[in-house]
Amino acid sequence: MTVQGDGTDGRSGSARTAWVGGASNWLLAFGSLAFTAVVIGLQWQSLGPVSLALLVLPVAVLLVSRVRVVAGVHGLRIGLGPWGRPSRTIGAEQITSARAEAVSAMSVGGWGVRRKGTLTAYLVRGGECLVVTTADGREVAVSCDDAARGAAVLDSDR
Amino acid sequence: MLLEVDPAEPLPLYEQVAAGIRAAVREGSLHPGDRLPPAAELAEALDVNRHTVLKAFHLLREEGVLEFRRGRGVTVGRASAADVELHELLRQAVALGKRIGYSRKELARMIERGE
Numbered sequence: 001m002t003v004q005g006d007g008t009d010g011r012s013g014s015a016r017t018a019w020v021g022g023a024s025n026w027l028l029a030f031g032s033l034a035f036t037a038v039v040i041g042l043q044w045q046s047l048g049p050v051s052l053a054l055l056v057l058p059v060a061v062l063l064v065s066r067v068r069v070v071a072g073v074h075g076l077r078i079g080l081g082p083w084g085r086p087s088r089t090i091g092a093e094q095i096t097s098a099r100a101e102a103v104s105a106m107s108v109g110g111w112g113v114r115r116k117g118t119l120t121a122y123l124v125r126g127g128e129c130l131v132v133t134t135a136d137g138r139e140v141a142v143s144c145d146d147a148a149r150g151a152a153v154l155d156s157d158r
Numbered sequence: 159m160l161l162e163v164d165p166a167e168p169l170p171l172y173e174q175v176a177a178g179i180r181a182a183v184r185e186g187s188l189h190p191g192d193r194l195p196p197a198a199e200l201a202e203a204l205d206v207n208r209h210t211v212l213k214a215f216h217l218l219r220e221e222g223v224l225e226f227r228r229g230r231g232v233t234v235g236r237a238s239a240a241d242v243e244l245h246e247l248l249r250q251a252v253a254l255g256k257r258i259g260y261s262r263k264e265l266a267r268m269i270e271r272g273e
Contacts, residue, residue, distance in 0.1 A: 015164035018203035020195055070195050072203025084195065146187075149160060 018072035023143035028065035032058035064112040098154035100147035175214035
C-alpha cells in the first residue's frame with residue numbers, strides 16, 4: 001500500500017459514508033469491576049489459582065458490557081468490550097439487508113453473545129439493535145443506539 | 159458518528175475526516191472521554207488509507223479536539239465542544255479575512271486590541 005503525504009489517497013471513486021455506533025451497559029461494566037475489587041480484596045493475602053479463575057468472570061462480563069459497531073464500505077465490524085476486541089467483521093458482500101429493530105434480552109435468553117435459531121445476537125442491553133441479514137439466510141443483531149443510521153449506511157447499495 | 163468522504167470535493171480527504179469528527183463532537187454524538195475506533199477500522203470503513211485517518215487524528219489533537227492517551231488510545235478531549243466551535247469560528251474568520259484582504263497577523267492584532 002503506497003502512502004502519499006499530500007492528503008490525497010490517489011483513490012478515486014464516489015463518496016463514501018461510515019457509521020460508528022454501539023451501546024454500553026454501565027450496570028454490567030460497574031458490576032464486573034465491583035466484583036473484581038471484591039475478589040481481589042478478599043483474596044489479597046493469597047491470590048491463587050481459584051482467585052484467578054474467579055477473575056475470568058468479570059472480564060467476560062466486561063466484554064459484553066459494551067459493543068462498538070463500525071459500518072461502512074467493508075461491511076460491518078462488531079467489537080466487544082472496552083477494548084473493541086475480540087471483534088467480528090461481516091463483509092459487505094455477505095450482507096443482503098440491514099435494519100433497525102428492537103430485540104428484547106428475554107427473547108434471546110439474556111445479555112451477551114446469544115444464539116437463537118438462525119439469529120446471533122450481541123446484546124449489551126435489551127432494545128434497539130442493528131440487524132443484518134447475511135447471504136446464507138442467517139441474521140446478526142447488535143445492540144446499537146440510533147441503529148437506523150447504521151442500517152442506512154449498510155443498506156444504501158442494496 | 160457519521161463520517162463522509164468524497165474524493166470529488168476540493169478539501170483533502172484527511173480534512174474531510176477531521177471535519178466529520180468535529181461535527182460529531184459539536185452535535186454531541188461524541189462525548190468527552192469517548193474512545194474512537196482505531197484508525198485502521200475507520201480507514202477500512204471509508205476505504206481510505208490508514209494514514210489519512212491518522213493525519214486527521216493528529217490534526218484534531220493539535221486543535222485539542224482529540225487526546226492520545228497511553229492505554230486508552232484516541233479519545234475525545236475534555237473541553238471539546240467549545241474548542242471545536244472556537245476553531246470553526248477562527249477558520250471562518252481567517253477565510254473571510256483572506257477574502258477581504260486581512261492577513262492572519264492583522265486578525266491576531268485585532269483580537270489582541272479587543273475589537
